[in-house]
Amino acid sequence: MEKILAEIQKLGFSQYESKAYIALLQNSTVTGYELSKRSGVPRSMIYEVISKLIDRGAVYTIPSDPLKYSPVPAREFLKRVRRNIEATFDFLDKSLGSLEQAGDVNLISHIDGYEPVMDELLSIIDGAKQELWLSVWNPEGLLLAEKVKEAEKRDVKVLSIVFDNKECHLGVTFHHDYMPPDVVKHRIGGKLTIAARDKEEVIIANFLDNSNSWAVKTHDPALVLVAAEFIRHDIMIETITRHFGPEQLDKLWRNNPDLRYVVEGMRSE
Numbered sequence: 035m036e037k038i039l040a041e042i043q044k045l046g047f048s049q050y051e052s053k054a055y056i057a058l059l060q061n062s063t064v065t066g067y068e069l070s071k072r073s074g075v076p077r078s079m080i081y082e083v084i085s086k087l088i089d090r091g092a093v094y095t096i097p098s099d100p101l102k103y104s105p106v107p108a109r110e111f112l113k114r115v116r117r118n119i120e121a122t123f124d125f126l127d128k129s130l131g132s133l134e135q136a137g138d139v140n141l142i143s144h145i146d147g148y149e150p151v152m153d154e155l156l157s158i159i160d161g162a163k164q165e166l167w168l169s170v171w172n173p174e175g176l177l178l179a180e181k182v183k184e185a186e187k188r189d190v191k192v193l194s195i196v197f198d199n200k201e202c203h204l205g206v207t208f209h210h211d212y213m214p215p216d217v218v219k220h221r222i223g224g225k226l227t228i229a230a231r232d233k234e235e236v237i238i239a240n241f242l243d244n245s246n247s248w249a250v251k252t253h254d255p256a257l258v259l260v261a262a263e264f265i266r267h268d269i270m271i272e273t274i275t276r277h278f279g280p281e282q283l284d285k286l287w288r289n290n291p292d293l294r295y296v297v298e299g300m301r302s303e
Contacts, residue, residue: 045115047090050075050083055092058105065100090115142257145249151239154251155229156181162231167265168194168204171225174241175202195268197225208269211276228261236261 035056042052050073057073058064064072070080084103087093091114096102105111145151152174159166159181166185170178175196182192182204192205200209223240227249230236236258239249252258275283287293 045119048083048086050079051087051090051092054080054083055087055105055111058093058103059108063096063102063104065102067100069103140252140254142250142252142254145237145239145251146247148241148247151237151241151247151249152177154237154249155227155239158229158231158235158237158251159185161235162190162192163188164232165191166193166205166232167228167230167262168192169197169226169228169265169268170194170202170204171197171227171241172199172202174225174227175199175204179204193265193269195265195272208272210268210272228265230258230262230265233258233262 038056039049039052042055043049047055053073054069054075057069061068061072066080066084067077069075069084070077073080075083084093088095092106092111094104094106096104106114145154155174155178159178162185166182168175168178168182175194176199179202182194186192186205193208194204194206195208195210196202196204197210200211223242224247225241227239227241228236233255235251235253237249237251238257238261239247241247287296
């Protein structure tokens, strides 16, 4: 019952309104006095609560002496609430959009915390119209998979490089196999994650742990370009390594101090 009360309150109903409506559903036609007793709403407030429920289209008035009340059936009540909410969203979508100023493309937004960063990643994927570039780790990649499938159904071209899980597939997927994930994670200081869409928007995130994860998000065309090129180059390195073999790539850089610094981020002894 507590869960039902909490969910009704999410629709904008007060605790007393929620209790009164549920009590009406359970007891059908009752007087205000009886409803107060059955719902736990104080007698001093019950008629104000009933009046608000009538205004919301949740209660019928039954002419009698004394006056009685009955609930609008739950299914019809929820239909009315849904219609009202949808009408509100439609109005605000048009009205707020007309008030909005053009965004500053150079603005960089900072996001802190695991859940907010994941929400922003999902938002980028949701907004993709033509192409989407992803560089992701796991388990985050698996949490994005459903949204990526939805993007593909919209005919969005998705290309990704995925770390730490060969079972994770996000569009045209290239798995980062050449270097152990721990080495990359140590060099970067976390799990660097990127989502860039349509040459218009990018989020660059670093997942450290649930409390310290952070991201920056921007429409700045220079940063969007750099992020997409970063992923392109990673994909090409993985493809070249797969074609020629890791031994050939090792020969190229392991004995060259400058290239070793590029790859490992550490100075040679």
